[in-house]
Amino acid sequence: MRDAYSVETVRAAERALMARLPAGALMKRAAAGLAAACAGMLGRTYGSRVVLLVGSGDNGGDALFAGAYLARRGAGVTAVLLSPERAHEAGLAALRSAGGRAVAAPSAAVEGAPADLPGLVARADLVVDGVVGIGGRGGLRPDAVEVWEAVRAAGVPVVAVDLPSGVDADTGEVHGVAVRAAATVTFGAYKPGLLVDPARGYAGAVHLVDIGLGPYLEGGTPVARALQHRDVAALLPRPSAESDKYRRGVTGVAAGSDRYPGAAVLAVAGALRGGAGAVRYAGPAAGAVTARFPESLVSAGPPSAAGRVQAWVVGPGLGDGAEAVQAVRDVLASDVPVLVDADGLRLMDAGQVRSRTAPTLLTPHAGEAAALLGGVPREEVESARLASARELARRYRATVLLKGSTTVVAGPQEGEPVLVNPTGTGRLATAGSGDVLSGLAGSLLAAGLPARDAASVGAYLHGLAGRRAAPPVTASDVAEELRRVWQDVADGPR
Structure with a gap:
């Protein structure tokens, strides 16, 4: 499990640890890990x-000490100081003592003596981003934008210190x-912005350096969690010697229409690969x-007349006719867990969803989520995925799987970590x-997993199947790959 903590929690853990260490020791630990990664x-x-691109905070100090190790x-290490008068003194002294040098950024240089930034970065093999730390909010300031544009134009690989400058550590949002970065070296704990798009797309490969924060984070609640192979393997339903199809769970599927029969076929394909008995x-x-799928049990009547099920899936390809509306209403009136997707999200009655006592799982993409949130712009949902999923879960009293570049799962219980699919x-x-x-x-719902786990395990396996299917990938390819993916995860590391 990868746990991501808020800036406030990480800062508190750092203060507690620093109180037990000699002055500067924690920064040097971080810098040593950063230098090793570089x-x-x-x-x-x-x-x-x-x-080194060096800002005025501890983030710049980490970069300077790492530069000293490399020197x-x-x-050959050169630090570009965006605020020379506020650069970390001890870090700067260490860099110079090791043979490195420091120059002022063009906007900070004295008149007539600007740094030749384009030439400097064009000759570099690596750039270290130590401009803004995890406490930064909003995009880069104009002076930092000038420096970053020179680096971007040169095409030199960048290593970000703790997280890329200009992204929001707590939310994953990017404003400006x-x-x-090609890689991000983060210290002590993951930050939510490193797991969730759009910020995740700026981080590159993320490397976690252990600086000893673990014991001081134990009392804190993660903001986000990303499941790993072993976590998913532990949650997979496994039949026992006493199992029959009903004990393993029967999945009901109310999907498809005369116009969209394929949606029904694909939903059933996914259900047959999900561990339920029928x-x-x-x-x-x-x-x-x-x-x-001749093994499927079928009926043409309303879902309530289909027979015994342990969970329902409703919505894919239903269309918007009277029968579709009735099917959604019928399923939501049941007393078993229900997953609502696609057309079902448009047709469902919000009051009926909120009043359900059995678990409800909603699976919108960003456009559908925007509509469910009252018609906010789709871009707003995509730029604030954590907040959007949480608000949907709160508003509908349901578990929400928000699909997209980063799939996130939020439950209705306030304070629960949002689950992020890697x-x-x-x-x-x-x-x-x-x-x-x-x-x-x-x-997975029918097999007995709680809604958050069913959503997270489903997204994890679905993503792996998409990665392993030979391109160009179709939905049928993804369904076909699920069998092999399931077995690989269940078997664990070889």
């Missing part, structure tokens, strides 16, 4: 050229210009479903992929 990226440290190993399909696409891929941006995910997560 050396790894360089391959050969001796004779390499490194440029002692033979690198921000540094795009799938009951109720709807007008019964012929298409049985032609592809396996997402652009390959899943294909018609019908969401229908497969709905069936898969619905089947």
Whole structure:
């Protein structure tokens, strides 16, 4: 499990640890880890050229001390100081003592003596971003933008210190210009912005350096969590010797229409790969479903007449006719867990959702989420994924799986960490992929997983299947890969 903590929690842990260490020891720990990561990226440290972009805070101090370590190993290190008068004194002294040098950024240089920033970064092998730390808010300031544009134009790989300057550590939001790094070296704990887009897209490969914060974070609640292989493996439903199809769970699927029979087929495909013992399909696409999956139990009547189920999936490809409206209402009136997706999200009655006593899982993409939030711009949802998922969960008293570049899962319980899926891929941006995910997560619900776990495990497996399917990927390919992905995760590391 990767736990991501708020800036406030991390700062409190740092203060508690620093109180037990000699002055400056924690910064030197962080800088040593940063220098090691930089050396790894360089391959050969001796004779390499490194440029440090140094702001006025501790983030700049980390960069300066790391630069000193690299200079002692033979690198040519130059620090570009955005605020020379406020640069970290001890870090700057260490860099100069090790043979490094410091120059002022163009906007901070005395008149007539600006740093040749374009030439400097053009000759560099690596740039270290130590402009703004985890306490920064908003995009880069104009003087920092000027420096970043020179680096970007040179195309030199960038290592960010703790997180890329200009992104929001707590929310993953990016307001304005921000540094795009090839890698980010973060200290002590993950920050939510390193797990959630859009900020995640600016971080590159994330490397966590252990600086001893662990014991001081134990009392804090993570803001976000990303499941790993072993976490998912522990949650997978496994049949026992006493299992039958009903004990394993029966998934009901109310999906598809005369116009969109494929949505029903894909949702059933996902459900059959999700660990439940059987799938009951109720709807007008019964012929298409049985032609592809003869093991399915089908009926053409309303969902309530389909027979016993342990969870329902409703919505994919339903359309918007009277029968579709009734199917959604019928499913939401049941006393079993329900997953609502696609057309079901448009057709559901908010009051009926809020009044349910059994778990409800909503699975919108950003556009659907924007509509459910009262018609806010889609871009607002995409730029604030954590806040949007939390607000949907609060407003509808349901668990919400918000699909997208980072899939996030928020529960209705206030204070719970948001679960972040680390396996997402652009390959899943294909018609019908969401229908497969709905069936898969619905089947996990029927198998007995709580809504948050069913959503998170479903998203994790779905992402892996998308990654492993041979391109160009179709939804059917994703469904087919789920069997192998499930087995790989269940077997664990070899």
